[in-house]
Amino acid sequence: MTLAEPMLDLQAPTSDEIMTICAAREMPNGTVCFVGIGLPSIAANLARRMHAPDAVLIYESGTIGAKPTRPPLSIGDGELADTADCVVSVPEIFSYWLQAGRVDVGFLGAAQIDKYGNLNTTVVGEYDHPKVRLPGAGGAPEIAASAKETYIMLRHNKRAFVESVDFITSVGNFHGNDSRNDLGLRGNGPQVVITDIGIMRPDSVTGELILTAIHPGRTVQEAIDATGWSLRVAPEVQETAAPTTEEISQLRKFVGRDSA
Amino acid sequence: MAELTTLADAVAANIHSGDTVALEGFTHLIPFAAGHEIIRQRFRDLTLVRMTPDVIYDQLIGAGTAKKLIFSWGGNPGVGSLHRFRDSVENAYPHALEIEEHSHAGMAARYVAGASGLPFGVLRGYVGTNLPDHTSTIMPIECPFTGETLTAVPALTPDVGIIHAQQADEAGNVGLWGIQGVQKEVVLSSRRSIVTVEEIVPSLSSKATVVIPSWVINAIAVVPRGAHPSYAHGYYARDNDFYQDWEAISRDIEVFNSWIETNIHGTETYADYLQLLADQVKVAIST
Numbered sequence: 100m101t102l103a104e105p106m107l108d109l110q111a112p113t114s115d116e117i118m119t120i121c122a123a124r125e126m127p128n129g130t131v132c133f134v135g136i137g138l139p140s141i142a143a144n145l146a147r148r149m150h151a152p153d154a155v156l157i158y159e160s161g162t163i164g165a166k167p168t169r170p171p172l173s174i175g176d177g178e179l180a181d182t183a184d185c186v187v188s189v190p191e192i193f194s195y196w197l198q199a200g201r202v203d204v205g206f207l208g209a210a211q212i213d214k215y216g217n218l219n220t221t222v223v224g225e226y227d228h229p230k231v232r233l234p235g236a237g238g239a240p241e242i243a244a245s246a247k248e249t250y251i252m253l254r255h256n257k258r259a260f261v262e263s264v265d266f267i268t269s270v271g272n273f274h275g276n277d278s279r280n281d282l283g284l285r286g287n288g289p290q291v292v293i294t295d296i297g298i299m300r301p302d303s304v305t306g307e308l309i310l311t312a313i314h315p316g317r318t319v320q321e322a323i324d325a326t327g328w329s330l331r332v333a334p335e336v337q338e339t340a341a342p343t344t345e346e347i348s349q350l351r352k353f354v355g356r357d358s359a
Numbered sequence: 360m361a362e363l364t365t366l367a368d369a370v371a372a373n374i375h376s377g378d379t380v381a382l383e384g385f386t387h388l389i390p391f392a393a394g395h396e397i398i399r400q401r402f403r404d405l406t407l408v409r410m411t412p413d414v415i416y417d418q419l420i421g422a423g424t425a426k427k428l429i430f431s432w433g434g435n436p437g438v439g440s441l442h443r444f445r446d447s448v449e450n451a452y453p454h455a456l457e458i459e460e461h462s463h464a465g466m467a468a469r470y471v472a473g474a475s476g477l478p479f480g481v482l483r484g485y486v487g488t489n490l491p492d493h494t495s496t497i498m499p500i501e502c503p504f505t506g507e508t509l510t511a512v513p514a515l516t517p518d519v520g521i522i523h524a525q526q527a528d529e530a531g532n533v534g535l536w537g538i539q540g541v542q543k544e545v546v547l548s549s550r551r552s553i554v555t556v557e558e559i560v561p562s563l564s565s566k567a568t569v570v571i572p573s574w575v576i577n578a579i580a581v582v583p584r585g586a587h588p589s590y591a592h593g594y595y596a597r598d599n600d601f602y603q604d605w606e607a608i609s610r611d612i613e614v615f616n617s618w619i620e621t622n623i624h625g626t627e628t629y630a631d632y633l634q635l636l637a638d639q640v641k642v643a644i645s646t
Contacts, residue, residue, distance in 0.1 A: 136436070136437070159463060160385050160386055160387070160538045160540070161385070161538055161539060161540070162538065171437075172436065172437030172597070172599055172602075173386045173436035173437050173597070174386055174436065175385050175386025175387050175436075175538045175540075176386070176597065177387070177537060177538075177590055177592050177596065177597070179538070180387075180537045180538050180592060186537065186538060186539065186568070187539070188539045188540065188541065188543070188544070188569075189385055189410070189463065189467050189539070189540050189541050190467040190468070190470065190471045190541065190544060193463060193464040193467050193468075193482075194464075194467070194468075194482070197464070198464065198482065198483055198484075221460075221489070221490075226489070226492075226493050227493075229448065229449055230449075231445075231449070232444070232445045232448045232449050234432050234433050234434035234440075235430065235431060235432045235433055235434075235460055236431055236432065236460070236461070236462040236463070236488075236490065237411075237431060237432035237462070237463050238462065238463040238464065239462070240462045240464070240484060240485060240488050240490070241462055241463070241464040241482070241483070241484050244483065244484065244486065244487075245483065266489045267487065267488050267489045268488060268489070268490070269488065270486070270487035270488060273487055279487075282486050282487045283486065283507075283508070284486060284487065285483070
């Protein structure tokens with residue numbers, strides 16, 4: 100509708116939009132990024148539309164260099180293939196491209212995360228008698244193992260941020276300190292966790308996630324309250340820069356909200 | 360040499376209750392019509408294999424065809440849960456479902472091993488995760504050259520592999536393009552294979568990036584829109600509404616059972632099913 104553009108600036112960004120914009124900012128231009136579906140895919144595409152036009156987005160469906168104009172509903176939408184530099188088989192994407200170390204960043208979501216950035220997308224509760232059976236591993240375990248770095252984004256609440264995950268689907272900093280290195284994984288593991296309240300980064304020695312920034316209008320206490328373990332807070336917590344009009348506008352254009 | 364036949368005959372001739380059956384198609388070219396025919400012919404005790412069990416496997420599981428599922432990601436892409444799958448795993452309802460759970464990389468390695476005539480595939484994977492605690496088909500293996508510890512997963516060799524593709528030529532060679540998934544691997548790793556295609560053409564499109572020769576395929580059936588509600592690149596788009604509507608059908612066992620009775624058992628062929636679906640949409644729009 101013609102009224103959409105002028106109204107755009109009046110609508111304050113939602114907490115999901117702030118999270119997505121902050122996640123997008125993390126991705127340097129030129130990054131080769133293996134993208135999970137959902138919010139990580141939206142964030143990676145926002146980065147590509149903003150400051151990272153040379154980013155290479157890889158989806159596990161085998162599309163390398165995909166440039167979707169709309170958020171794909173599934174990991175294998177036709178537009179990903181149409182806009183990709185090349186389309187390869189699933190065995191090839193996981194062996195030649197991911198396992199061989201050609202991916203800079205794995206961009207993942209999860210149902211649960213613990214203080215070392217281990218991710219659960221398998222079950223809530225016991226494996227044999229689950230309270231909630233989640234979809235399972237998909238590509239995530241090997242993305243978390245083999246991408247040079249992992250970015251994680253998920254909404255911040257106590258159901259998601261737990262002392263220890265019910266099931267390690269994808270390894271973060273494992274049990275902390277050198278335990279990830281001892282497993283022999285080639286990638287460096289989680290570098291940043293972006294939530295709708297703030298940003299966490301792992302302690303360089305222990306690997307434990309530390310709150311390093313909060314988003315405009317949110318408080319450190321909110322982050323502590325929404326975390327299921329005793330959250331460590333950096334000595335100086337930054338406030339993330341407020342989303343710019345351009346970021347909000349590009350994000351809404353991509354997800355198709357600008358015509359709402 | 361592939362036999363050109365009907366889908367009903369292809370399924371009846373190649374599948375038996377108790378078989379291990381893999382229907383592949385990585386979000387694209389998902390062989391829905393073939394899955395429906397398996398339900399229609401009331402097979403039981405199947406071990407179903409699929410990297411991404413989605414709506415078609417929810418239908419197969421809910422309809423009671425499966426005793427076991429070998430998989431790496433089970434959900435309704437972009438929508439949420441598969442309620443028939445979840446009910447089977449969480450509540451053994453209406454019956455229990457044994458699961459053998461892997462990652463995509465592991466499943467891909469298993470298909471490649473199967474297609475290659477090797478007993479196992481090898482990868483850097485699963486290390487540190489809880490998957491090996493619950494899945495016996497994930498084992499460490501030492502590289503005889505470097506001493507490095509890697510992960511071995513056994514070959515997948517289904518009794519029957521089933522895919523959908525855009526085209527076959529008159530000699531039965533199959534051509535497909537767009538997202539390729541493990542379409543070639545599942546045909547080559549399976550003892551028997553069925554391919555449904557959109558159409559038979561005099562010669563395959565130059566767009567076909569994957570060509571599977573006729574002589575490794577057992578049966579080909581022409582089933583237009585046979586991948587609906589998934590899509591066939593260059594033929595029709597994904598029916599996202601169907602995936603969204605599936606949430607409500609799948610959530611309630613009675614609604615689900617009634618859907619299966621009306622739409623699958625109440626139709627004789629996939630073409631009848633598609634016609635019924637189109638009529639239902641028309642009624643929904645006009646009321």
